[in-house]
Amino acid sequence: MKLLKLIPDHTNIHFLRWQWPFFITNLLAMAASIVLLFTHGLNLGVDFVGGQMIRVTFEQSATAPVGKLRDSVDSLGFGEPVIQTFGKPNEVSVRMKLPEGAEDNPKLADGMARKITEKVRHDFADARVDGVDSVSGKVSGELFHTGMLALGLAMICISIYIWIRFEWQFAAGALFALVQDILLTVGMFSLTQMEFDLNIVAALLTLLGYSLNDKIVVYDRIRENMKKHRRMPMSELLDLSVNETLSRTIATSLSVLIMLVSLLLLGPDVIFGFTAAITLGIFIGTYSSIFMSAPILIWLGVKSDSFVKTETDIDRQERLAREGGARP
Amino acid sequence: MLEFPTWKKLWYWALTIVIALCAVPSLVSLTNARWPAFLPEPKINLGLDLAGGSRLLLEADRKQVVQQRLEGMEESVRTRLRQASPTIAIGDFSSNGGQLAFTVRDASQVDAAREAILPLTSGAGLTGQRDWDITVQDGTRFILVPTQAGIDLAISNAMETAVEVVRKRIDALGTKEPDIRRLGGTRIDVQVPGLQDPQALKNLLGQTAKLEFKLVDETAVPSDLAKGIVPPGDEIVPYADPTSPAAGGVPAIAVKRLGGIKGDELTDAKQAFEPKTNAAVVSITFNQQGGEKFAKLTTENVNKRFAIILDGKVLSAPSINEPILGGSAQISGSFNVQSATQLAIALRSGALPVDLTVVEERTVGPDLGADSIQKGVVAMGVGSLLLMVFIFLTYGRLGAYANLALVINVLMILGVMAVLGTTLTLPGIAGFVLTIGAAVDANVLINERIREERHRGRRVVQSVELGYKEASRAIFDANITNAISAVLMFAFGSGPVRGFAVVLMIGIATSVFTAVTMSRMWVAGWLRRTRPSDLNV
Numbered sequence: 001m002k003l004l005k006l007i008p009d010h011t012n013i014h015f016l017r018w019q020w021p022f023f024i025t026n027l028l029a030m031a032a033s034i035v036l037l038f039t040h041g042l043n044l045g046v047d048f049v050g051g052q053m054i055r056v057t058f059e060q061s062a063t064a065p066v067g068k069l070r071d072s073v074d075s076l077g078f079g080e081p082v083i084q085t086f087g088k089p090n091e092v093s094v095r096m097k098l099p100e101g102a103e104d105n106p107k108l109a110d111g112m113a114r115k116i117t118e119k120v121r122h123d124f125a126d127a128r129v130d131g132v133d134s135v136s137g138k139v140s141g142e143l144f145h146t147g148m149l150a151l152g153l154a155m156i157c158i159s160i161y162i163w164i165r166f167e168w169q170f171a172a173g174a175l176f177a178l179v180q181d182i183l184l185t186v187g188m189f190s191l192t193q194m195e196f197d198l199n200i201v202a203a204l205l206t207l208l209g210y211s212l213n214d215k216i217v218v219y220d221r222i223r224e225n226m227k228k229h230r231r232m233p234m235s236e237l238l239d240l241s242v243n244e245t246l247s248r249t250i251a252t253s254l255s256v257l258i259m260l261v262s263l264l265l266l267g268p269d270v271i272f273g274f275t276a277a278i279t280l281g282i283f284i285g286t287y288s289s290i291f292m293s294a295p296i297l298i299w300l301g302v303k304s305d306s307f308v309k310t311e312t313d314i315d316r317q318e319r320l321a322r323e324g325g326a327r328p
Numbered sequence: 329m330l331e332f333p334t335w336k337k338l339w340y341w342a343l344t345i346v347i348a349l350c351a352v353p354s355l356v357s358l359t360n361a362r363w364p365a366f367l368p369e370p371k372i373n374l375g376l377d378l379a380g381g382s383r384l385l386l387e388a389d390r391k392q393v394v395q396q397r398l399e400g401m402e403e404s405v406r407t408r409l410r411q412a413s414p415t416i417a418i419g420d421f422s423s424n425g426g427q428l429a430f431t432v433r434d435a436s437q438v439d440a441a442r443e444a445i446l447p448l449t450s451g452a453g454l455t456g457q458r459d460w461d462i463t464v465q466d467g468t469r470f471i472l473v474p475t476q477a478g479i480d481l482a483i484s485n486a487m488e489t490a491v492e493v494v495r496k497r498i499d500a501l502g503t504k505e506p507d508i509r510r511l512g513g514t515r516i517d518v519q520v521p522g523l524q525d526p527q528a529l530k531n532l533l534g535q536t537a538k539l540e541f542k543l544v545d546e547t548a549v550p551s552d553l554a555k556g557i558v559p560p561g562d563e564i565v566p567y568a569d570p571t572s573p574a575a576g577g578v579p580a581i582a583v584k585r586l587g588g589i590k591g592d593e594l595t596d597a598k599q600a601f602e603p604k605t606n607a608a609v610v611s612i613t614f615n616q617q618g619g620e621k622f623a624k625l626t627t628e629n630v631n632k633r634f635a636i637i638l639d640g641k642v643l644s645a646p647s648i649n650e651p652i653l654g655g656s657a658q659i660s661g662s663f664n665v666q667s668a669t670q671l672a673i674a675l676r677s678g679a680l681p682v683d684l685t686v687v688e689e690r691t692v693g694p695d696l697g698a699d700s701i702q703k704g705v706v707a708m709g710v711g712s713l714l715l716m717v718f719i720f721l722t723y724g725r726l727g728a729y730a731n732l733a734l735v736i737n738v739l740m741i742l743g744v745m746a747v748l749g750t751t752l753t754l755p756g757i758a759g760f761v762l763t764i765g766a767a768v769d770a771n772v773l774i775n776e777r778i779r780e781e782r783h784r785g786r787r788v789v790q791s792v793e794l795g796y797k798e799a800s801r802a803i804f805d806a807n808i809t810n811a812i813s814a815v816l817m818f819a820f821g822s823g824p825v826r827g828f829a830v831v832l833m834i835g836i837a838t839s840v841f842t843a844v845t846m847s848r849m850w851v852a853g854w855l856r857r858t859r860p861s862d863l864n865v
Contacts, residue, residue: 003864004721009783055696113689114527130696131377134689139385143822150820154813161812165805199755202825205817206762206832209810213769216809220802248776251722252769255715259765262711263758268700270377271758278762 006254007247015242016235019295026292030180033187040190043084045197046095046133048147050140052113053133054094055270060126063089072123078112084195087269091130093195094120098137130270147201151182154208162216170219173296174212177288181211185281194273203277210256210278211285214249215293221245222294234302238294246290253286330793330852337849344736344846347838351742370746375753375827378701380694381521386494386533386684388514393486393682394479398423401460401472403586404448405430412444420469428472435468445472483514486681491516494684496677497532516684526691536639536683537674539591539612539659541625544633544645548582561585568641569662581645583635589625593618597675599668602660608668610659612675619655627651636661638671639683697754704757712738712764719768723775724864729850730771733842737767740838741831750834753827763835769806770843773799779865788863789855796848803844807836 046053058064066083073081073094082095099112113132120127135143155178163171182204189196221241229237260279267275354372376383402423409416417433418441432441442462449460449472459478463471491510498506498520507519523529545562558564559582566580593615600611614622625634626648635645636659643661663671716734719727741763745752778795786794811833818829 001724001864003724004718006722057696128695129693131690131692133691134686136687138387139688146820150816153820154816157812157816158809161805161808198822198825202755202817202821202828205813206759206828209813209832210766212809213766213806216805217773217802220805224798244780245776247779248772251772251776252766255718255768255772256762256765258715258718259708259711259761262714263704263707263761265707266703266710267707267761268703268754268757270696270700271754274755274758278758 005247006250011243011246012239013243013246014239015291016239016295016298018291019298022291023295026180026288029187030183033183033190036187036190040193042186042190042196043193045195046135046140047198048140048144048196049097050135050137051098052096052116052135054096054113054116054120055130055132056092056094056120056124057128057130058090058092058124058126059128061090064092065124066092069094069120069124072119073116076115076119078116081116086195087272091269143198147198151201151204151208154205155179155182158208158212162212162219166219166223167302169297169300169302172300173293174215174219176296177215177285177293178208178211180288180292181207181281181285184284185277188280189277194276197273199271199274200277203274203281206278207281207285210282211288214252214285214289217248218242218245218289218293222297234298238297242290242294249286249289253282256282330789330848330855332849332852340846340849344740344842347743347747348736348739349743350746351739354742354746370749372742372745373749373751374697374701375751375756375824376519376521376690377692377754377824378697378752378757379521380524380692380697381519382523382526382529382691383520383689384518384526384530384533384686385511385688386516386518387687388483388487388490388516388682388684390483390514393483394426394474396682397474397479397482398426398428401448401474402428405445405472406586408444408448409441412440416441416444426474428470430470432468432470438464438468441470445470487514487516489678489681490684493678493680494518494533497673498529500673500677501529501532503529515687522694524691524693526689530686530689532670532674533684534686535670535674536680537671537677538639538679539675540588540637541591541622542583542585542588542635542637543625543629544635545582545584546633550578553578553580553582558582565635565637565640565642568638568643572662581635581642583637583642588634589618589621591618591675592679593621594675597672599665599672600658602658607660608663608665609661610663610668610672610675611656612659613656616655622655622657623651623653627653700754700757704754704761708757708761708764711761715765715768719771723771725854726771726775726778726851726863726865729847729854730768730775730843732850733771733847734764734767736846737835737839737842738764740842741834744834744838745831748834750830751827752831753824755824755828756831759828759831759835763832763839766810767835767839767843770799770803770839771847773802774844774847775865778863782863782865788860791863792851792855796844800844803840807840811836 056064056069064085066085069092070081070083073083073096078096078099083092084095085092094116096112096116113134117129117132121129155175158178159171159175162174185204185207186196189200218241221244222238225232225237225241225244229240232240257279260275260282263275264272264279350370353369357371402421405428406418406421409418416437418430419433420429420431422429432438442464445462449458449462457477458475459481461473461475463473465471487510491508494516495506495508498508498518503520503523505521507517509517511517518529518533520526520529542565545559548559548562552559553564556564561584562582563585564580564582567578570579591612594612595615596613598611600609601607602609630648630651633645633647636643638659638661643659646660659671712734716731719730719734721727723730738760741760774795777799778791781791781794782788814829814832814836818826818833821829
């Protein structure tokens with residue numbers, strides 16, 4: 001059987017030749033994300049801003065009657081709802097701010113969800129109310145705070161781990177790549193105005209882990225090659241390492257993508273945003289593993305003798321082979 | 329690397345099979361088939377977002393606990409000093425600024441006063457820390473300041489009681505398998521599977537049900553009350569329903585602050601009807617102690633009025649026509665049958681030691697969850713199938729071993745989840761699907777390495793050996809970083825996100841076992857059996 005080869009054997013692409021164009025593109029993309037965050041902001045869900053979200057499926061309709069639904073909910077006088085479809089065009093989330101004074105008197109908010117669901121059920125015969133989320137301002141503030149804290153801590157812990165296992169340049173490089181992955185993914189959320197809720201923070205955390213998998217594999221190979229090829233110029237060595245792991249990087253990313261795309265197309269609609277975030281992040285992470293993780297090391301001044309202290313079994317075998325070859 | 333003694337093989341297989349078998353009950357329940365009752369049934373719980381139901385996050389008011397404790401202390405101090413012999417006269421009692429202060433009138437009694445209240449200030453805990461600090465200023469002025477340890481303990485106790493009361497009230501509603509637990513310092517997490525309209529539950533839990541009987545101060549001038557002037561030793565309590573005939577047209581009445589009794593010493597409370605008017609009332613029965621107190625109060629105050637106060641609002645203020653000695657009483661107010669029944673449940677389960685407010689509420693319909701599970705299973709099935717085809721086409725025989733590891737991995741994750749009794753949530757399904765994709769990574773790493781070593785001209789056995797050895801470093805590091813983010817997610821996440829983190833963590837552990845250990849065992853077995861001179865990889 002002829003086996004599938006995604007990347008031909010002995011591929012040798014000079015990634016480092018394009019390090020500057022890529023780096024500048026990256027910086028521009030990151031800057032664009034930051035600008036987007038300031039101008040468009042994130043479409044924060046009730047988890048983070050408080051309020052109520054009611055999920056409705058219109059079982060008999062292909063698309064949800066969004067305009068009519070808006071008028072219907074608006075007529076109750078609680079303020080204008082934010083209505084968004086998610087997953088399928090006939091599934092919507094209706095988001096409302098908490099009524100004035102609800103922080104002190106939670107009873108005000110009770111009435112609201114009840115009246116809205118009753119009204120929706122009454123006005124639309126095929127409406128199926130799938131869920132009601134109600135989050136007070138206090139809790140939403142905490143959720144946002146702990147979410148950001150978790151993200152920050154994850155980045156720091158992972159960097160420290162890399163620092164312990166490799167060198168500080170590797171940790172700094174990984175941290176830069178992680179910040180970039182997160183920033184670009186969040187930027188995409190700002191651009192598309194998909195809802196950003198607690199699940200998305202979980203998705204970002206997952207992404208941190210996976211994106212780092214790739215980088216670790218590349219770094220592990222760089223370390224191995226640094227021990228193996230002492231005299232090879234750094235840029236050549238980095239190119240070699242990225243090329244050697246390219247096949248694996250692509251195969252793994254493809255495996256995860258196969259699962260994610262089936263989840264996106266066939267899976268539960270409620271977690272569409274969550275899955276989309278991870279899918280998006282896998283693309284960005286794969287890109288940064290191939291194009292960014294190695295050049296950063298040169299800029300941070302990794303020398304080819306950073307790992308000469310120890311000699312592994314492989315080193316010894318190769319050395320013996322070399323020595324054996326030198327004295328026939 | 330490729331040597332596997334028989335005992336090791338047997339042990340690995342036994343472990344795999346036992347864990348995988350634990351997944352069977354959960355899988356069977358997916359198909360709606362019956363699981364034989366005589367077999368053990370470890371099963372994966374479904375989170376509320378999959379099973380449907382309501383989750384409420386309740387929060388207690390810390391300040392209220394502190395305030396109540398201050399009031400309780402005032403009452404105890406007054407009683408102590410009055411009962412001391414000789415009685416110690418005090419004045420200038422104030423409870424402002426979170427501390428109690430009073431002056432002992434006779435300077436010679438200061439030591440006696442200190443002696444009398446000292447037992448009240450020692451901590452209930454075993455640490456020997458005081459609950460209150462006593463200082464004496466200017467010779468006769470006592471200041472009692474609650475210590476932080478004392479406050480913390482009081483809050484902790486109040487929360488424990490609150491959890492119990494919440495549990496009793498929810499049980500009284502007849503809901504199935506509610507999950508009630510304390511969360512952090514002052515919160516209670518309540519999950520009720522299957523509950524679709526949490527309004528009744530919220531009403532029930534929103535009611536503190538603190539019942540008090542206090543004497544009405546008949547000397548208070550209504551015009552003063554309207555102006556907000558409080559007679560000394562009194563407090564003004566508003567009527568729950570100022571328009572009711574019981575209120576007699578006044579919005580609030582003055583009652584004596586001290587000397588009333590609390591309605592917490594009850595054996596029963598039920599909804600009943602007033603025989604004459606047929607109005608809904610709540611009939612309560614005191615326990616021995618409460619009955620005696622109630623008898624004493626009514627005997628000593630015949631022809632006076634007492635106010636029945638619920639959660640700081642007067643329900644009614646009937647006059648005591650004769651001593652009530654039977655230990656039971658009726659509470660009337662503007663009730664309908666439903667609200668009277670609710671109050672009866674609340675009184676039966678005891679008063680909440682502190683008010684609870686709903687700070688977060690999530691309700692999921694029953695159809696959505698079933699829909700999600702079905703779609704999740706389909707997505708996982710189709711995805712896994714495509715993935716296995718891809719892996720087989722890329723790595724041939726080694727890919728087939730990877731695929732076998734994958735299938736076993738899925739069963740093992742389910743098995744471990746069932747044994748640990750973890751809860752599968754909606755994001756958990758995503759975690760599951762994702763774990764499958766990521767678990768393959770270990771095999772990809774290994775197989776790519778074997779491929780490389782073969783290209784370098786190494787022999788088959790050596791290539792396989794090196795493949796597993798060299799790849800294991802990266803696999804280890806990669807899994808550690810994943811575990812770091814999963815642990816943080818678990819620590820900081822709530823509800824569904826935690827479910828996701830749990831699946832990730834279990835997946836990390838099982839995938840290393842199946843993708844590295846088990847697959848190595850199979851490859852080694854194959855190499856030994858056939859001794860191939862070439863490996864198609």
